[in-house]
Amino acid sequence: MRLHAHAAALLLAAALFAQAEAGAQAPPSAAAAAGTTAVPTLNDPVAAKREHEIALKLRCLVCQNQSIAESNASLAVDLRNQVREQVAAGKSDAEIIDFMTSRYGDFVLYRPPLKGTTMLLWFGPFALLVIGALVAWRVVRARKAQAAAAPLTESERARAARLLQGEEGAE
C-alpha cells in the first residue's frame, strides 16, 4: 500500500517536472496529469462538483491526513469511484456518507458527528476558554482590590513627587 503511494508520488513528481521542463502550462489538476486518479468524471459538472464535495469530507484511511479527494492511495481511488457511482445512481449526500460510516466508522468523517462520545471534543475548547476567562477575571479583580487597599503613605507620596520632578536619581 505504502509502496503504491510512493510510486504514485514519484510518478507525480516526474510528471510535474516534465511539465516544468517543457514550459507547459500546469494542468488544472496536477494529479490528473500523472494518471493516478480515478477515471475522469462523468460529463456532468454538477454531479462532479457534488462528488468532489463529498470526497473532501471523507478521510482516506491509508494516508489519514488526506481526504479521499486529495489522496491517490488505491483505496482512495476506489472510494472515489464508489462516491461517483452512488452520485450517478441518484443517492443523497447523507446516504453516501452513511454508506461510508457504516463500513469505516465515524473515523472516515473529517467533521465528527455531535454525540455523547464527542461532546468533549466539540465543547471542550469552549469550556477551557470559559474557565480561562473566569480565572483571568478573578485574578484581575483580586489585583484591583489589592491596589486600592494599599494607598501611598505621606513620605512615599512626597518621594514620588520628587522622582517625578527629577530631583532624585533612579534607583
Next chain:
Amino acid sequence: MKRAALFLVPLVAFVLLALFLLRGLWLNPREVPSPLIGKPAPQFTLPKLASDAQFGSKDMLGQVWIFNVWASWCTPCRVEHPLFNQLASEKLVPIVGLNYKDTPQAATRWLAELGDPYQLIVVDADGRVGIDYGVYGVPETFVIDKKGVIRHKHIGPVTAEAMQKKIIPLVRELQAEP
C-alpha cells in the same frame, strides 16, 4: 492552605495532560475501530480463485470461520502466513481467504511458495467486497460466528500473541455457542 491548593491546580492539569500524551504514545492511529463488530458480516458472492465456481458467504452459516484478507503484493501478509498455515494444520476452524485486488496468477504463485492454509479463496479483483468489510489495509482478519456475525477484526498482520491469546480462544468460545 488555600494558596497551596491553588499551586496544585496547574500541577494536576500538567500531570493529566502528560498522562494523556503518554497514553497516546502507545496508541496506534492506524487501528481504526470497526463499526462492523457485532453486525452481520456483509454478504457476498464471488468467484473462487483459479476456478469458475462461485462462492457465497451464506454457505458458511452455522459454523465459526475466519475470514482473512490478503494479497500477493502485501508484504506483511508474508509475516502472518505461517501462523495461518499452523492454524490450518490444527484443523480447528475453516479459514476463508479473500484475495484482494490481486491477479490469479500472482496469487497462485504466492500460495505455491508459502503454502495454502485456506479452505477456499474468493477473488475480490476490484476491492468492492473489501470496501463492504471496511478493509483499508491488508492484511485484515475477521472472526465470524455461527450466525454470520462479525465478532472480531484484526488489522494488520496477525501476531503469534494475537493468535494465541485472542483469535484461538475466541474461536473456541464461539464454537461452544449454540
